[in-house]
Amino acid sequence: MKTIDIKIKVNGVERNLSVASNQLLVNLLRGELNLIGTKDACGSGECGACTVIVNGKSVLSCLTLACECDGAVITTIEGLASEENKLHPIQEAFMEAGAVQCGFCTPGMILSAKYLLDTTPSPSEEQIQEGLAGNICRCTGYKKIFDAVKIAAKALDNK
Amino acid sequence: MKEFTGIGQNAPHIEAKDKVLGRAIYAYDFKLAGMLVGRFLRSPHAHAKIIKIDTTKAQALKGVYAVITREDTFKIKYGSNSYFFPFTDDQYPLATDKVRYLGEEVAAVAAESEEIAEAAIKLIEVEYEVLPAVFDAEEAMKPGAPMIQNKRNNVAIMIPAVFGDAEKAFAESDHIVEAEFRLPSQAHVCLEPHVAVAKYEEGKYTLWASTQAPFRIRENLAKTLKVEQKDIRVIKLQVGGGFGGKLEMLPLDYCACVLAKKANRPVKFSLSREEEFIYTRRKHPMVFKLKGGAKKDGTLTALAGSVIADGGAYCSYGPTVVAASIMRIGMSYKFQHCQIYGYRVYTNNPISGAIRGFGGVQSGFAFESLMDLLAQKVGMDPVEFHLKNATDPNFTAANGMEITTNGLKDCIRIASERINWKKLKYEKREGYGIGIGIAADVMGSKMYKSHESAGTIIRVEEDGSVILLTGAADTGQGSDTTMAQIAAQELGINLSRIRVIAADTENTPFDTGSFASRVTFISGNATKRAAVDAREQIDAIVAKKWNIPVTQLRREGEMIFDKENDYNRMTFMEAVKLCYSFDVGKMILGRGVYNPPTKPVDLRNGQGNVSAGYSFEAQIVYLRVNKDTGRVKILKIVDAHDIGKAINPMAVEGQIEGSVVMGLGYSFYEDLKFKDGKGLNPNLTNYRVPHSTDIPQMESILFETNDKEGPYGAKGMAESALLPTAAAIANAIYDAVGVRLTEVPFTPEKILKALKEKSQAS
Numbered sequence: 049m050k051t052i053d054i055k056i057k058v059n060g061v062e063r064n065l066s067v068a069s070n071q072l073l074v075n076l077l078r079g080e081l082n083l084i085g086t087k088d089a090c091g092s093g094e095c096g097a098c099t100v101i102v103n104g105k106s107v108l109s110c111l112t113l114a115c116e117c118d119g120a121v122i123t124t125i126e127g128l129a130s131e132e133n134k135l136h137p138i139q140e141a142f143m144e145a146g147a148v149q150c151g152f153c154t155p156g157m158i159l160s161a162k163y164l165l166d167t168t169p170s171p172s173e174e175q176i177q178e179g180l181a182g183n184i185c186r187c188t189g190y191k192k193i194f195d196a197v198k199i200a201a202k203a204l205d206n207k
Numbered sequence: 208m209k210e211f212t213g214i215g216q217n218a219p220h221i222e223a224k225d226k227v228l229g230r231a232i233y234a235y236d237f238k239l240a241g242m243l244v245g246r247f248l249r250s251p252h253a254h255a256k257i258i259k260i261d262t263t264k265a266q267a268l269k270g271v272y273a274v275i276t277r278e279d280t281f282k283i284k285y286g287s288n289s290y291f292f293p294f295t296d297d298q299y300p301l302a303t304d305k306v307r308y309l310g311e312e313v314a315a316v317a318a319e320s321e322e323i324a325e326a327a328i329k330l331i332e333v334e335y336e337v338l339p340a341v342f343d344a345e346e347a348m349k350p351g352a353p354m355i356q357n358k359r360n361n362v363a364i365m366i367p368a369v370f371g372d373a374e375k376a377f378a379e380s381d382h383i384v385e386a387e388f389r390l391p392s393q394a395h396v397c398l399e400p401h402v403a404v405a406k407y408e409e410g411k412y413t414l415w416a417s418t419q420a421p422f423r424i425r426e427n428l429a430k431t432l433k434v435e436q437k438d439i440r441v442i443k444l445q446v447g448g449g450f451g452g453k454l455e456m457l458p459l460d461y462c463a464c465v466l467a468k469k470a471n472r473p474v475k476f477s478l479s480r481e482e483e484f485i486y487t488r489r490k491h492p493m494v495f496k497l498k499g500g501a502k503k504d505g506t507l508t509a510l511a512g513s514v515i516a517d518g519g520a521y522c523s524y525g526p527t528v529v530a531a532s533i534m535r536i537g538m539s540y541k542f543q544h545c546q547i548y549g550y551r552v553y554t555n556n557p558i559s560g561a562i563r564g565f566g567g568v569q570s571g572f573a574f575e576s577l578m579d580l581l582a583q584k585v586g587m588d589p590v591e592f593h594l595k596n597a598t599d600p601n602f603t604a605a606n607g608m609e610i611t612t613n614g615l616k617d618c619i620r621i622a623s624e625r626i627n628w629k630k631l632k633y634e635k636r637e638g639y640g641i642g643i644g645i646a647a648d649v650m651g652s653k654m655y656k657s658h659e660s661a662g663t664i665i666r667v668e669e670d671g672s673v674i675l676l677t678g679a680a681d682t683g684q685g686s687d688t689t690m691a692q693i694a695a696q697e698l699g700i701n702l703s704r705i706r707v708i709a710a711d712t713e714n715t716p717f718d719t720g721s722f723a724s725r726v727t728f729i730s731g732n733a734t735k736r737a738a739v740d741a742r743e744q745i746d747a748i749v750a751k752k753w754n755i756p757v758t759q760l761r762r763e764g765e766m767i768f769d770k771e772n773d774y775n776r777m778t779f780m781e782a783v784k785l786c787y788s789f790d791v792g793k794m795i796l797g798r799g800v801y802n803p804p805t806k807p808v809d810l811r812n813g814q815g816n817v818s819a820g821y822s823f824e825a826q827i828v829y830l831r832v833n834k835d836t837g838r839v840k841i842l843k844i845v846d847a848h849d850i851g852k853a854i855n856p857m858a859v860e861g862q863i864e865g866s867v868v869m870g871l872g873y874s875f876y877e878d879l880k881f882k883d884g885k886g887l888n889p890n891l892t893n894y895r896v897p898h899s900t901d902i903p904q905m906e907s908i909l910f911e912t913n914d915k916e917g918p919y920g921a922k923g924m925a926e927s928a929l930l931p932t933a934a935a936i937a938n939a940i941y942d943a944v945g946v947r948l949t950e951v952p953f954t955p956e957k958i959l960k961a962l963k964e965k966s967q968a969s
Contacts, residue, residue, distance in 0.1 A: 084236040085229015089398040089447075090480045094891035097398055125229030139227040143219040146857035149865065150683025151226030152235075152398035152447030158227060180899040184891065186396050186448050187683050189864030190902045192857075 059127025399447020420720025532566030614849025642943025662716025678718025724923030741797025870932025
């Protein structure tokens, strides 16, 4: 298998990597970079658990080749909190609202929420539903996740 | 100042921080040095004798460490209903004599990489003698159908719910309705797939599994590996959802162990999404043929009929699922005559088993649709009809089920008031396809083995922190948090002092697992007893120091006071220091066990008492049917729920909302389809689950009846909210457009077809 040299910035850290031309971003993150917060629950872009932010956009890392990311700035769930005890307001809100049950969808859900709030700071109920439409949660029934996004939107607005 | 998060206060899950930071470890994430990849060879036939398996070429492939077949096993069958139905132990963890469904595990490999494991699988040669197969439960019961497990008519078990004299009661009824209801299979769709990581060292197996019931896996591993339970340790990490699908030992648990021993390296199996859908467990498709009778005044007189459940190739939890589906109805309504027979039938489909609701989702749809039909026949408002027949507190049902606290009538009233039933039902504009429907149900069960025990140990450490050891398996529902809240309440301490160590068969007390909405009730009682034990030890020491009786102590916040002398006061931390002081020197170790008082079910008639506390709920759905497209828009769902007491209200709501949405998915589109035993939609594109854009306005009302047996009055509740959903929707669709849907899911095609038939008939 052909390997390709890439340079990426993951959670603020520059990395020079050599990746197989068919390597998926999710496998690079979970494997070599040991960023296991990114989940892969379907392998076909249907569940959203592998969502990460690449160059400011939410991306399904199970459908993205690592080599496509040369030069990219990537944020995974591990890169969201500024320091260990200082959670991002979206992370705080997910806890506070009871939006976390099994937690397997949570990293992807939080990153989709981040992308939504980055692009739509005060989303309507409908915009929240649309913004999270690519992320499946089987536990919560979504209601408390919507609550969390509203709480986070307010908190970010007050910043 | 106040961080105390005891009973009745909202508490985020104690592990939620790890989950939002992405650092929570699931079995899916778990790695060991030198770990190999496990893969299965699955049967290409739905029913065949295995003549010969040749693994020579696979074993010779570079990077393959072990290949196993039936010859590497002890050929011991296992099952999940061994105590009540020992004859239903019918599955080999690796196919041995025959394969009975398409995809059954025939061989397994452990290799260095996924690619090598998959290549090795293709090199295994199996010779089969293909046998005739049967895929429909009713066909399977006919004479001459292929025999799957050497059971007459392929009936694995017949379970009766028979009491009173139904025939006589029907003769004396003013109204009788008869109907047939059909329900398809549903998949659990846990986001984390089934995962098993095993290692073997000096006669001992250690398994890290994504499971709801580590102690049950241990039991069946010991049986099939022919070792003592002490030689197996099963550890649960964070679990990405269970919903009943992770209650049993599956072939991956067993094969990971066998391969780890043979390869002398750790082995990990992690199922693909497609494997999750077809080759784990699924909901029993069921057909109900029911007859119900009522008096002119609306009194329900009798129920009769049959249930045929497509169990697939092996029994799994089938017998108790069928039992639970037919025994519950007598707890909700006080009729005295019943004659229902439940048949759990073998087919060559994949295995049906436990899934949230445990048969109650299917029966909930059938029975509650029948209730609506009866109300209509009697000419009574459905809410009134429910209230007329609903059971009361301290009621012994005709089948012997002993109901203590019972908020069913209150829930029906509260839900109908909250949604404004009368106005929405009787003042609506006709012709707009708007309708409203009600359904109710009950939950509560114990059907495991001779005992249903749970245990908790509480260690109060020198530094004032508390370690709570419980066997209860949190799969995301929040049981670790609930246990911690109970301990915080009883010890009078902040929740943050408590660390929970759970569900490790070697280091925590026994617990049967997370199923039947039992954990808060049963494990919660054990935890309460352990916390009381620990608190009493501390109290005795503090009271002795102040030279007062323990009854004179009072707790508030983290302070302990003498009720009669304000100068006597100390913090919890000071009390702990006192316990561990030179003069006292007493380690604080609390211990609690609990086994609920129940009565065994007589399997000849279904009489008994399966639970020490039943929870009830009523659900009302308000919706609009688009008569041109057949699409249904839910306008509002109200669920009023007798949960006894909400220990963590936010978590209780989360369970109700999650349940209702799972019920919505089943009502409208979730339909796991098979043709000739082959899965037709084993992916999230063709098997749709609810997304964020599908969520209607939902309201959950927590009604507290303060149960006498439950910890702080709490009862189990996590499954029940999806039991009435499909019926409430079908009843509302009937109210809206006058068509009675008797087959789930309610697709636009079915609704349009029913509307067309109705217009042709009129």
